[in-house]
Amino acid sequence: MPTVAPRRRLINDPGFVRLWTAETISHFGSSFSHLAMPIVAIQLLNAGPMEIALINLADFLPFLVFGLLIGALVDRLPRRGVLIVGDLGRALLLLTLPISYALGILSIPQLVIVGLLLGTLTVFFDVAYQAYLPSLIPKEDLVEGNSKLEISRSAAGLLGPSLAGALIAAVKAPAAVVIDAISYVFSALFIFSIKPQHESVAEQNDAAAPAAHTPRASLRSDITAGLRYVFGHPALRTIGGATATSNLFGSIAGTVELLFAYNVLGLSVALIGFASTLGSAGGLLSAVLADRISKKIGVGRTIVLTIPLGGPMLVVLAFCQPGNDLLNALVIGAASLPRLHRAPCTTSTR
Known part of the structure; x- marks a missing residue:
């Protein structure tokens, strides 16, 4: 044998x-x-x-x-x-x-x-x-x-x-x-x-997937196919619009946060980095919780309920005062809202 x-x-x-x-x-x-x-x-x-x-x-x-x-x-x-x-x-x-x-x-x-x-x-x-x-x-x-x-x-x-x-x-x-x-x-x-x-x-891998050996499409065709897929898929189109809007205003908030932390609160660069790490840790926690929550109420409802939370979380920054460096770093880290988006693997590179 x-x-x-x-x-x-x-x-x-x-x-x-x-x-x-x-x-x-x-x-x-x-x-x-x-x-x-x-x-x-x-x-x-x-x-x-x-x-x-x-x-x-x-x-x-x-x-x-x-x-x-x-x-x-x-x-x-x-x-x-x-x-x-x-x-x-x-x-x-x-x-x-x-x-x-x-x-x-x-x-x-x-x-x-x-x-x-x-x-x-x-x-x-x-x-x-x-x-x-x-x-x-x-x-x-x-x-x-x-x-x-x-x-x-x-x-x-x-x-x-x-x-x-x-x-x-x-x-x-x-x-x-x-x-x-x-x-x-x-x-x-x-x-x-x-x-x-x-x-x-x-x-x-190529031998196991002979279908991949098809005539190569033009560069414009590949880009058009990617755009057509995203804009033609109702869920991806909606999530893409929400993600773009969230990222735009999130970038604005991030700009203000950095200047506020450094110039107003007087945080050291090390503490600013620590605050960013807390935000990333929150992202990992969110990934775990999102899976559990979405199984109970659905992916769509989870997205609708969680995206608006980013705004109110930024309000707590107004209560930060110079002198409480570690506490301020914790608050800034907690105010960071992680975001996640995904696309099908067949169009992920485009």
Whole structure:
């Protein structure tokens, strides 16, 4: 009787481990940059609400505007190359900030442009690593592999802001940005070290799915298909509109919160990072509770009932007074409202 070879654990798969390590470093870097960019603007350039709003918008805009285009482009590009270029590009962009500061030419427009390009490369990286995974591991291991990658994403969102705040407080913003840039270089090196033989699984997956070998549609067709699916699906169309509105005003609130915490309450950067971590922890708790609540009252009712809670939670910030730093950090963290959206896997890259 023929014997079935035991499946190798993913933790022992060198190709997957290198991708996982690179993805973890990259997500921590993105989480770090999300806090570091506005802090650099406030500390070094005395940025006000309008400037911080522009920097936050530059960070968020690529996901909204370029997501469909980038998803279609990644389908046509070597994904390993996209990952490496994404990491090295972000490292170079970040290094321009401390160099400009040392030369005395750092400005708000530069921060906005760098933030926009960072966000764009982050979208490229996030789309590419999800598409690259099936070329490294067997199809039956994809669920486990994606779970491990999502653990890293959650850990970065949870711990990244606190680590960023502590590092900025310890070595000052320009040096912290240099360290962030170096982290992206290490991520690129891990991806570069993935050998061609590690990608041989792609042939097995392709053989198991011959339907995938269909004539490639045009770039415009791919983008149009993604838009048609989203706007043609009543639930996705409604959730997309609600999410966009919530994110828009949430970004405005986040801008005010940061300036309020730093300029009015006098919180240290470390405590601001701690408050952001509390908000991320609330996101993990919300994910657990949302599943239980939605099973009882339905997904639609859960969304309708929870989205409006973000507004009243911000009211408590008005009662914060300077001098109670830890309490103020706890209140700011509690006022953060996590948001979650999802799309079918068949159109996730677009």
